[in-house]
Amino acid sequence: MSIDTNVGAEPRTHAGGPAHSSAESRQWTARVRHAAESAFPPDQLLPDRQPAYMASWIYVFGVLTVVSLAWVIITGCILAIMGPTWWHVSSTGHFVNSLHLWSVEAFFFFMVIHLWGKFFMAAWRGNRRLTWATGVISFLVSVAAAFTGYVSQTNFDSQWISTQAKDGINSTGAGAFWNVLNFGQMLMWHIVLLPIGIALIAGLHVLLVRRRGIVPPFEVAEHHTEPVADAAAAAGEPA
């Protein structure tokens, strides 16, 4: 597009460079792009290097959790193609259901090991508390998502789990509008609302890891008795 409408956008055809910097632009678009660029410079969003202390197998459990979630979603999508009762009448469907079940088991397996590792590294240090919090919330939302899956199986398991769980949910008052015996409602929470929730929270979690970086090790000399000029300065944050 080389139309020069002179409305304040960067004129690309001029040799002298942009007439207005995007930082000064009052546009929402420019301001959002600028904020995203400064929060996530490309080489921080997709880094090709990591700190040298990242040298342990415990570090692979985050990515194992994420790819297990990917397989939960992929197998769930295949089940969705044919509907919620397909797996009872088709051997292919039953196999896909098995893949879905085992990918959920793998997801929780890797996620909990990842949590243990991050706990023992005290990975919340250095302004990473939101990273920790989004990780815990991802776990809790995943438990809810798994639950809605179990009551969507349309078999004996669903009947028993839902009639039992109703007492817990009802006692909190949530049963007034979140009816675990309502298959249609539970299925839609399982395949629409909770996956979107998990994707958003887990996505935020991963972005925070990219933003803050992997937490450095504890210092060998563990005690700093004189106040550092600013703990924030030690953390390398801008003054």
Add this chain to the structure above:
Amino acid sequence: MSPDTKKPRRFKPDRDVKEWKGAYVPYDILKEAFVAFLAVAVLIVLLAVVFSSPDDPAITLKTWSVNSPVDFAQTAITELDGSSGTASYGPPYNSTPDAAQHIGFFEPAQWFGVHQPIDTAQDFVIGPLRTLPNQPVTQAALNVYQGASAAQQAAWTTAYEKAVANATDVNGRLHVPAGRYGPVGVIIGSLTAMSQTGGLDGTLLSEGGFYNTNYTKPLLFLADGTYLADKAGAQHLQGTQWGMMNETGNFPGQAWLWLYTMWYQVYPMNQSTNADLEVWGIMMILSVGLIFLPFIPGLRSIPRWTRVYKLIWRRHYRELAAAT
């Protein structure tokens, strides 16, 4: 959020960290993710091929009443006389007084109220029977019952409950000893027969319309009996069996629910009528505690005290020691 005046903040090793100014090594995160993706694919295919997944078929009201007509009838009379679990549940199904769980004054189920209204006598018994055509005996019995006073109805249902406690199953047919229970014998007998044909499953569901996907009524009716619970108990799925964690057969279940189900096994929850709310309260507090762990002194020091990190970062510490 940076304060205008820079007051030196004491460095706390469990909260703060000196950011890394040292060496970096090449690390291909996308290749790592791709390898992990393939590895998990192989893992889940192997598990699916070797172990498959469980699929115990759903129980219908038909199978229940055919296999256990006595339990069905014993449940049905409690639905008619309002003494069943569902009928006396309280919110969200009905407003039975003092039924909602509470901790002190905190009674959220009561506050939210009845939003899934169920009248067990009408919804589970009388309504379905009223849909049957060409059943003059049943319709007449219903007319007599509904035309009687509340006291008379209670006398009949009480007498039937006593009698049906000694009922027998003769080749799948319900046989209830004689008693002064008026039209109630015909009503419950008809409902049992209707259920044995499969008609009750369909009728209960279609009370919500042709395309009803809400199984509240048939599930509550089913759960009021002992047939479903006995099948679950045989599979170690009941609450007192840590059932929340378990799956049918020898399949792994939901091991991540271990702490949630554990509270139900310990005092005072294991004897409390408010156990569900109490356990939810405990788990909410612990969950919030886990989210805010970085702010909790002592707990957030456990990683430093236990020194597992010395194993995780042993190469880093070795290189540091070699450099100094």
Add this chain to the structure above:
Amino acid sequence: MVLGVLLAALINLGGTGKYFHWGFIQISAANLVIIVLMIVVFVLAILLPFPKRKGDRQ
């Protein structure tokens, strides 16, 4: 009890579940295996040496 269709399962995990009782704890063999496996994998992940990389050091 009808177990449903466990198609092509090489190892049949249907049937009567195996459970262990220890004081007030009841746990299925399957869940116990999973939990023990998690602990073993966690310990191995921490103890097993990670491959060294040739870094470009700053």
